[in-house]
Amino acid sequence: MDVLVFGAGSLGSLVGGLLARNHDVTLVGRDPHVEAVRTDGLRVSGVETFETRPAATTDGTGANADLAVVTVKAYDTAAAARALATGDVGAVCSLQNGMGNEDVLADHLDAPVLAGATTLGARSSDPGHVEWLGRGRVTVGPWRPADDAATAERVVEAFAAAGLDADATTDARGLLWEKLAINAAINPVTALARVENGAVAEPPLSGLAKSAAAEVARVASADGASLSAGDAREAVETVARATARNRSSMHGDVARGRRTEIDAINGYVVDRAGNLDCSVPVNRGLAALVRGWEVGAGVRDGE
Ligand code: KPL
Secondary structure: EEEEEEEOHHHHHHHHHHHOOOOEEEOOOOOOOHHHHHHOEEEEEOOOOOOOOEEEEEOOOOEEEEEEEEEHHHHHHHHHHHHHHEEHHHHEEOOOOOOOHHHHHHHHHHOEEEEEOOEEEEEOOOOEEEEEEEOEEEEEEEEOOOOOOOHHHHHHHHHHHOOOOOEEEOOOOHHHHHHHHHHHHHHHHHHOOHHHHHHHHHOOOOHHHHHHHHHHHHHHHHHHOOOOOOHHHHHHHHHHHHHHOOOOOOHHHHHHOOOHHHOOOOHHHHHHHHHHHOHHHHHHHHHHHHHHHHHHOOOOOOO
């Protein structure tokens, strides 16, 4: 299968490196990482250590592929979708954080859209090198009724052929709400307290994180998804323990002084709660704190 991985950050590089063991992969990313991959190939180290040679480019326009896997930050989804729309892709699968990405992709692209979630643990190292920190798995499902389940099955087979644990779901919305609960609990708490994910499973942070997750479950239920507060709290604890030594992506963004995905995570929860008449004070507080940090760091305009 020809696979374009749009967003060669840590997760995209890991997914691309794994898929390149069995498929023709092109990474779309930024220099100096892209230049290093072109010159010396991509090194994956950790859970398994190997080298692979995907193609790599900084220009994502005009690309043809059977599948585009989108791994850009949520705030870059529209730009990625516009670039993909100049080429020809058979299907597109988002493996991003936050809600709203699939709708943006569907608005721009005339191809089946799959929603995906992964527990693969990845960390960027030097250019041309990504660390594989947690074996994890990938789950994908059709986003709209028109996006047929057979496409999701084909994508699962492609991931499995490359040695990834992968499965398909018919409940993509439920999948994304659960992932949102995990991100809404772990990402801002670890970013603000500057701790690894494991700290969220223990006092004094566990209560705050689990309250954030329970609020997300309430909004999800009001939105018609089946996610209980208990399941959301348990999912947070499981992921925090499974990724205990990882730094969350939002913690990484804050540490590097970069814009975060707060708008697509806790910000989305607050907005959706407003429409559904739910009260989400913990998510509101976490969103305000991270946005306040962004303004202070000069990566967001004050509102
Ligand atoms: O998705 C993640 C992230 O960091 O963005 C988790 C699941 C919290 C793993 O670090």
